[in-house]
Amino acid sequence: MVKLIPSSKKHKDQAPAHLLGDDEIIAIIDDSREILILLESYLKSQNLNSASASTAEGLFQILESSKVALVLLDIGLPDRDGNEILIEIVEKYPDLGIIMVTGTTDLQVALDCLRKGADDYLTKPVNIEQFYHTVFQTLKKRRMAIENRLFQHALELTNSRMSFLHRLNLRMNSTYLNVIELNQVLQAILLGITSEEGLQFNRAFLALFDEAQTMLQGTLAIGPGKREDAGRVWNEIRDRKLKLQDLFNTIETDASSSDIIVNEIVRSIVVPASEIDHPFIHACNHRKSIHVEHGQALIEIPHHLIETLGEDSFVIVPLFSPRRSLGVLIADNFVTRKNISEEEITALEIFAAQASLAIEHSHLYSDMQSKIDELELVTQELERSKDQLVEAERYSALGHMSAQLVHAIRNPVTSIGGTSRLLSKRTSDPAQHKFLEIIKREANKIEATLADLFSFVSDAELRKERQPLFPLLRRSVMIFYGTMKKNNISYEIDLQGDDPELNIDTDKIRQVFLHLIRNGIEAMEQGGNLHVSAHREGNSVEVSFRDSGSGMLNGDLDKATDPFYTTKTYGTGMGLTLVEQILEQHNATFSLSQHDGPGMCARIVFQT
Template sequence: MPVHIIVMVELISSDEILHPASGKLLDDDEIIVIVDDSPEIVVLLQAYLKKHNLRSTPARSAAELFELITTYHVALVLLDIGLPDRDGTEILSELTENYPDLGVIMVTSTTDIHVALDCLRRGADDYLTKPVNIELFYHSVTQTLKKRRLAIENRMFQQELQLNNLRTLFLHHLNLKINSVYLDARELNKVLQAILIGITSNEGLKFNRAFLALFDAEETLLKGELAIGPGNHQEAQKVWDEIQVKDLKLQDLFSYIGTSLAGKDVIVNEIVRSLAIPAENSSHPLVHACRSRKSILVEHGAAAVDIPAELIATLGEDSFVIVPLYSPRRALGVIIADNFVTKQPIQKTDVEALELLAGQASLAIEHSTLYADMQAKINELELVTLELEESKDLLVEAERYAALGQMSAQLVHAIRNPITSIGGTSRLLSKRFDDEKARKFLDVLIKETEKVEATLNDLFSFVSEYEPQKSVQPLFPLIRRSVMLFYTIMKRQQITYSLDFYGADPLIEMDSEKIRQVFLHLIRNGIEAMPDGGTLTLSSYQDNSSVVVSISDTGGGVSDGELEHVTDPFYTTKIYGTGMGLTLVDQILGQHEASFALIPNDDRGTTATITFNNMAAT
């Protein structure tokens, strides 16, 4: 009886045998290929496989088999040895070498044990001889498919385990970088680049693109800062080509990032820099994610919150995930990731892994912010020390001049009236005496009196009035330097001070030395008004036409009656005061077309205000 008739009998006689369900042995796009030049056998095997929900297709030659392999996802080959164009054992060797995930069962009429062993050595999963026992055939097919699926899943698990190990190692290096280096702006940028590459790398989270947006220092604007990934489909894999050539791993990225990546990903960085959302726009998904501290998954333009069409148009993608960056103190920004090229759906596990990296990014940003704050405090202390060192001689000289000014004013005040009387009387007597000898003595007295008056005038002009040497200069540094001169005195008297300067540093046309004298006088007055401690506050605000500087103390204050005379020469409320300080202030500010006022505070103390012309208005 012909072989194919025997096979037919075997199959028909076994139709009543019950078999367990085949289960999910094939994926939806996978098939089994029956390679045999006998149409009757192919028809019977196809019918049996179809009965058990196993899709199959025939191939009558080796050429047809390889064409099917390149066209379809072939899971299993039922291979006959005797084919018209090639020997089945040669085909077997080629299949096992080039397609390791392919299952191969030899179904042949050759019963030679040596041939069977040779096929198994070449990689065949089983060897069945015709006529085929149907139960043995079904068992061999299902076991081969199960073994194949287990092998594929095992390899996938190993790859996933390896990827998880690489990610863990990357996070370890990331933590070491964050915890072992003070993150200035440059170092922070490198860490953030590494995180974005970790998000988009094949060894990382495998997203196609990643965008970073951060709040500005005032937390008023959420602005795009950095992005990595192809800007269009033609640029896909450009980022990784160079890295793969150098065989770099994730943990090597910190030494690689910098100039080597400069100028790359121009398109995505243009996209991210176009993102600018006001912080007050709480309904925008990027701001909403920050404020709520919850991730938002957008699928085909739909999400738990409304997604603006402009955002989708800007990104050029309608499926992406938004993950917030935040610290215990404040919201920091967001990371946006998508699969712009592959269009792979974003899974929940992808979002969770991205949230893990976002936590590291948040830690790095907060670390950098704290470092910047600390550095600012150090710089301020260094500035105080430098100012004190450079200005201690100037302060001593200023105090000496102040003492000399006190003495000069007291001398002028005490001597001017008697000398004026002596001089006037001498001139009057000189006109009435005819005695030449007496007039000679009176002339001497008149001349010497004039000398004393001239000396007193020179002494009165101790603070000489010269033409101011004006130039356009920033105002705030001058105020800071003036305050620093009194740092030690304020500390000794337990006086705290604050500088509340807002907005851009105003430019003022001024003689810096004369305006410095103004601030020194007013700051000294405020300190002297608080012998038992208090608070000295220097603040500034500006509008289109003027710049106003206020110096406020918490001392005893000045009465309304005293305010009327504060700029009068020699008027003073101090026991040893000269009464010339505020007169000089008023005089200098007049030379600068500026105004000056003293205002009593509502609770206690006094506020001195100086109003300059705003150069920005001109």
């Protein structure tokens, strides 16, 4: 009978049980029944689970059915040579610890086993102290090797992620992101979140706020639509050998048909910003991630959200910039059902920060491009309208002059003409009658000249044609862009609904708009806000110009459209008179009113 040689030392301080993972065991393979019983008994006393077999076939059954951490393998088995088995299991089970056990003390046999991949070597009879030390050191070595490999893999993943994020930064810093480029970057980020070299989440969803910050809407999604499709999708990616660094080159082709379902899910996500208790809005408002586990979190999770995602465990990460909330990232392990760790949430927040930078970068580019477009429009419109601005001033001056002539000269001339006609009927003196006829004739000429001049100003022929209203309004406002900026005046252009087409004389109506906009600006000497709006109401279109200036007294308001009436230090008082005349020619109505708060509101109603 084979015996274990006892030892007087205790091993309580170095129990190797902590070196085994969950459900891991030690396999004892020996052709001696006594050895199997003794070793199993000893391992049990050390709180180490074990399984035993006396043949090679039994060993492979244990390896297939159990999580084996260590094998105590006898070289001389009845069905196969232990050295052959050693070579096979070293190749097939790289994380397996192996201790060869034999009755021979031949050093060459021991060295040969070590060269073939065994971790250590024991000879029979086994000294308990030596046995314990060998098992302990082999398990410790195995654990260190596994941890070292995992640590190395984690370093490689971290390096890959950092390189990916670095490339994202280079992409964002090397060019301004337009809408198309932003979508590509965001899709690359979602792929990074779900890739094997990335964060390894199963699915990722992106929802962004609209421009008005009133609605959170689903935008993009990556991942398998069904659990049964996951293996096929991941195998395709694995077969293509895609690396995280290759994602920028594949983002347009990776959106396969398998993503149709997840994109249908993300498009169904529509959450008003006013729903402050919704998890998405709550995460944005508090700028803090929410980890949902089995439908539970620190805040209430609506059941319909779980139904929409088809998953009850996920993480919500807010996207934000210093000036506003941008949206949320949602990630889950829909297929594997793997728990989401705090480290994974932290890594996801790093990716979310990059997404936030990309979105804000794109918004800044969009704002800048909008300003550039406005300036270009101002430049173009000023170039086109400079002649019309001069004409408007001349027109106003001519109107003023003609009205002065009519009011200041017509009455005296009429009196002279009437008196001469009356005297010519009463006199019989040929000489006097001759002079009176001259006076009468010249007075008639003056009256006709005044009438012709007034008719030239007020009844010029219109060149009407159907024109869209909104571009004309925008261009009219943009003419005063520089003036408004210089005088600290902000502006809003609120054009609602479809662009209506009106039958108008474009130059005349533009002249009306220019007068009203200029009046509003001149009323805001200390700065303010100019609000220009237009909308359709039935068969009419209403255009309004509202300023935040000093306004008018009620008495002044009644006289505003009278010729020569003005409350300004400089000016002719003909502007609103001409506005009213032009609009009458277009069968449009004009009104001027004091709106709520400071300032005036000029309204025009066109008939369509």
